[in-house]
Amino acid sequence: MSDSISSPVWELHPQLARDTVAIGDLPLSRVLLMNDANYPWLLLVPRRPGVIELIDLEEPDRAQLTSEICRVSHGLKAIAPCDKLNVAAIGNVVPQLHVHIVARRQIDFAWPKPVWGLLPPRAYDYEDLNRLIKVLHRALLV
Amino acid sequence: MSDSISSPVWELHPQLARDTVAIGDLPLSRVLLMNDANYPWLLLVPRRPGVIELIDLEEPDRAQLTSEICRVSHGLKAIAPCDKLNVAAIGNVVPQLHVHIVARRQIDFAWPKPVWGLLPPRAYDYEDLNRLIKVLHRALLV
Numbered sequence: 001m002s003d004s005i006s007s008p009v010w011e012l013h014p015q016l017a018r019d020t021v022a023i024g025d026l027p028l029s030r031v032l033l034m035n036d037a038n039y040p041w042l043l044l045v046p047r048r049p050g051v052i053e054l055i056d057l058e059e060p061d062r063a064q065l066t067s068e069i070c071r072v073s074h075g076l077k078a079i080a081p082c083d084k085l086n087v088a089a090i091g092n093v094v095p096q097l098h099v100h101i102v103a104r105r106q107i108d109f110a111w112p113k114p115v116w117g118l119l120p121p122r123a124y125d126y127e128d129l130n131r132l133i134k135v136l137h138r139a140l141l142v
Numbered sequence: 143m144s145d146s147i148s149s150p151v152w153e154l155h156p157q158l159a160r161d162t163v164a165i166g167d168l169p170l171s172r173v174l175l176m177n178d179a180n181y182p183w184l185l186l187v188p189r190r191p192g193v194i195e196l197i198d199l200e201e202p203d204r205a206q207l208t209s210e211i212c213r214v215s216h217g218l219k220a221i222a223p224c225d226k227l228n229v230a231a232i233g234n235v236v237p238q239l240h241v242h243i244v245a246r247r248q249i250d251f252a253w254p255k256p257v258w259g260l261l262p263p264r265a266y267d268y269e270d271l272n273r274l275i276k277v278l279h280r281a282l283l284v
Contacts, residue, residue, distance in 0.1 A: 052226075053215070053226075053227050054211065054212065054215065054227070054229055055212050055215045055216060055219075055227075062208055062212065063205060063208065066204055066205065066208045069196065070196065070197050070204065073195070073196065073197045074197060077197075084194075084195075084232075084233055084234055084237075085195050085196070085197075085231075086230070086231070086232045086233075086234070087196055087230065087231045087232075088228070088229065088230030088231070088232065088256075089227075089228070089229045089230070090226075090228045090229075090230065090256055091226055091228075092226050092228070092246060092253060092254035092255070092256070093254050095226075104234060111234060112234035112235050113234070113258070113259050114230075114232055114234070114256055114258045114259065116255070116256045117255050117256065
């Protein structure tokens with residue numbers, strides 16, 4: 001169990017901090033972009049300390065997370081047209097609850113397999129990343 | 143797009159019917175057990191025709207699905223103690239919306255990888271399967 005999980009104050013798990021860039025905060029969740037140009041891939045991380053499973057969330061937070069998953073799914077689809085959204089809370093490696101929302105294309109490198117653990121991440125080009133952060137911020141948070 | 147997706151009447155996608163056994167119906171979803179003894183692995187399939195993505199569900203159905211995911215997660219954990227639940231709506235192969243709920247152990251064959259597409263399914267022994275169906279029915283639906 002990592003310190004960030006057992007602490008009474010929420011902080012982002014260090015591995016999520018390493019693998020992502022922050023887009024901003026919704027009422028419950030921090031929205032993160034995986035730094036992997038293979039797929040448009042977002043994470044929602046509820047800012048609640050000690051939460052590992054979806055069922056660890058109190059009922060109002062679960063409802064809010066469902067609403068934020070839908071908001072982010074619509075926003076991601078609008079800026080990254082896709083054939084399928086993949087939505088998942090797995091957490092076998094990083095226990096802190098985080099929900100993946102991945103925009104999948106039938107022409108992407110992993111299709112039809114799930115993305116987890118399949119290909120090494122391909123970091124975004126610096127300018128592409130900054131452009132994408134701005135587009136995502138406008139689409140998901142404004 | 144399969145007939146079962148485009149039909150105005152809900153019917154279970156034939157591949158889900160082949161790969162699973164039915165445990166019963168919650169108010170929104172059919173509860174299915176994957177016939178794969180590698181992991182305790184359930185599916186929830188909302189009985190709504192034409193629904194592919196979580197965001198295709200009307201808001202009251204989304205709330206109900208969230209509630210059913212939690213109910214089934216608690217019930218599965220109670221009968222199959224585990225180190226982590228994996229909850230996911232992927233659907234790259236079978237488009238009909240279905241939510242996986244998998245009870246993972248650190249000693250299972252795939253840990254820490256996700257289960258999808260990793261190992262060939264290992265069908266349950268007939269008697270084990272019938273026993274498990276009864277236990278799951280009591281834990282999840284009564």
